Amino acid sequence: MNKPKLIRYIAFAGMAVLALACQDITDELVGKKPDDAQTIHITVVAKSASNPVFQSARIGAEAAAEDLSEKYSKIDVQIDWRTPKEEDPREQADRILNAVEDGTDAIMVSCSDDSTLTAAINQAVARGVPVMTFDSDAAGSNRFAFYGPNDAETGERVVHELAALLNGAGQIAILGGNKNAPNLQKRVEGALQAAAKYPGIEVVGPFYHVETAEAAISEMKRVQNQYPDLKGWAMMGGWPFFSETLLDEMSPGKLRIVAVDALPVQLVYIDRGIVDVFLGQPTYRWGEIPVQTIVKKLHLGEEVPEFYQMKLIRVWKDNLGGWARQLRAWGYSDVPVEYLSR
Amino acid sequence: MSEQKGLPNTPKDRLSMGQKFAYGLGSIVNNLLGGAIGFMSIVLNVGLGINPALVGTLQAIPRFTDALTDPVMGYISDKTRSRFGRRRPYIFVGAIGVGVVFALMWQLPPGNSEMFYFWFFLVGSIIFYMLYTVFATPWVALGYELTSDYHERTRLMGVMNFMGQFAWITLPWFYAIMENDRLFSDSVEGARTLAIIIGIFVAVVGIMPAIFLKERYVPTEDGGEEKVSLMEGLRTNVSLFAKGLVTTLKQREFLKLCAGTFFLFNGIMLVGAFSSYITIFYVSGGDTDMGAKYMGIFGTINTAATLVAIVVVTWLSSRLGKRLTFILATFVTLLGSLLKWFCYDPMVPWKVLLPAPLMAVGMGALFTLMGSMVADVCDMDELETGERREGMFGSIYWWMVKLGMALAFGLSGYLLNATGFDVEMGGAQTATTFFWMRIVDVVIPAIAAALAIWAVANFRITEEKSAEIREKLDERRLQAAAESVAL
Known part of the structure; x- marks a missing residue:
């Protein structure tokens, strides 16, 4: 081959390579997916669409899907929100099975009732659809992973926080919510074990109630009348503070209170000094972490751990502003404006 | 001075755009x-x-x-x-x-x-x-x-x-x-x-x-040196090197420039990470996507402003002189740093972008003017020592920059910990932590900029002084050339 011809071929090959590279770069810039890109449909079945904590989880899931689709050109992650309006485990089970029929690639579910949902989860898995649980587990099912708190540790932490506030001495009561809820039972067990480590702490209870603000407040009042020397409350959930009733009825500092949950409506209790510490749940991550885990398993083919422990965030007067802004960033629209600028 | 302000004295001093580009x-x-x-x-x-x-x-x-x-x-x-x-x-x-x-x-x-x-x-x-x-x-x-x-x-x-x-x-x-x-x-x-x-x-x-x-300056090969053993040559060179190092470090005008650079550059580098943390966790409330977006826009504005600042500073220094231009540019950065205190506002997040152009001015000026001023020092040093030692000055100057940068990166982690920052808390850091993060981010670069101004404020090589040095060096070179011809 003569030299000019060779140079022409090399130049042509070089330009072809450059054109291909340019095409890739242009596609990258405009966000165009290659033709062989795979769409991953992830169905989200949370407990209740009317509960803001699950709206926050939805925002987390959608943001994670967008980030992952941007990061990996060969996948397009789509979130299919199939959460019932109100809590209904049967409805959740139906929606899981419908999603499988519709060809979903993976399911993430927060179980309203594990016994009802275990069968649906197992059916989905049997048909080749991986399921991950979040917030509330179905431990006996064939789900591949769970993201949520370690309930026993949560209960322990509530008591340790309270004991520190009481300098390790005084009578405390445990508010336990629904007696049949397995997660709450574990929290109570953890709380009792932690209390046993403080010789100066005397525990009364645990006290259970229907999980509404009114029922919780009513139980609180009854216990406080029965135990006039009560110094503090270890609450496994923040039920009494979902209403404003106690704002006028409790004096700040009279009882030391530590409770799980720190939702926007509850923040006023920290501000007024009625509640000392809330242990907030990062609800945005309920959506974010399962989506990331599913993509890791499905697209990258990586081994994933069975349990992702959710870390609770301590909320007290000094970080009220920071927590309020964090809640807003996680999609809560009802965060009181006065806390955002603190 | 008889020359027109800002124009090179002689054609041989003029560099073509091509040379500057190279x-x-x-x-x-x-x-x-x-x-x-x-x-x-x-x-x-x-x-x-x-x-x-x-x-x-x-x-x-x-x-x-x-x-x-x-x-x-x-x-x-x-x-x-x-x-x-x-x-x-x-x-x-x-x-x-x-x-x-x-x-x-x-x-x-x-x-x-x-x-x-x-x-x-x-x-x-x-x-x-x-x-x-x-x-x-x-x-x-x-x-x-x-x-x-x-x-x-x-x-x-x-x-x-x-x-x-x-x-x-x-x-x-x-x-x-x-x-x-x-x-x-x-x-x-x-x-x-x-x-x-x-x-x-x-x-x-x-x-x-x-x-x-x-x-x-291309010194001719010195053919007249005596042949010495390898060890002796090594010993002589080490001794000359140490002597040269000490002489360089004794050059007061050079030390002023080093101090000015050290304070301004490392003051800003030290808190570089803080701005990102404050933008993500305070201004954006822990929303990493939103924080990343603001940081990206901040970086773009900062880069564009740096490019503009380099052009403006180059032009301004031919009017005001290098020292005054440096002081002015650093003062603008000091103001930009103080402005950050008012612009970190979670209620109006976009305000975080306002200090970006001001922060860029000092950095744009720094490596434009300092390089030029170190060159002036090299002339003064030649007048005092009879040697041209740009290599020694340049290496010590840049080594000081690199060392300072390594120290700044190392220290910034400790500083962040000292504020009480805990990444697990996300946006829910305490008000005290956010307060100290903002204080560090605002006060350290502001103080560093003030110290940089102080360090360079008494830099003695003005345009007049530089011309005087140059005249003496030219005279000396002419004399040396004449002596060499006579020999």
């Missing part, structure tokens, strides 16, 4: 090499699973070797006598060598142990930094001696600094390029390919200053 190409290479390892090292952790502490060690150790090699290279270059000059041979060989080593050190073979990668990369890094010094130290020195004109030096440094910014614009994209799954199967393969591209770029572009520029 020198500026070296700046792109210099900045690219300086930043590339830092921006690519993430692959060592993310792609190869090397412990972050080991990755940090990999970046720290070569800094210590730099401490020795930089001034030694400056001394060697200053003392070199060759027909190609004192700088150009090293720039030429150094650019090719460092390009090749950079490309090779990232060809990490797959399937090896963590310690294998550690040692492989450590040895590669040490050789890389040595060759980087072989290129960079003479290149910096060459810039100080290309023109003896007071203002032309600033214009040269302006072009150099302006062009060098393009490396800083490119560097933050490296990770995105390496990790792009359209181009590479994984980030390690991305690093391999990118390193080859950078290596070729460095070797090709880095030799341009050596090819297209002429050295102004």
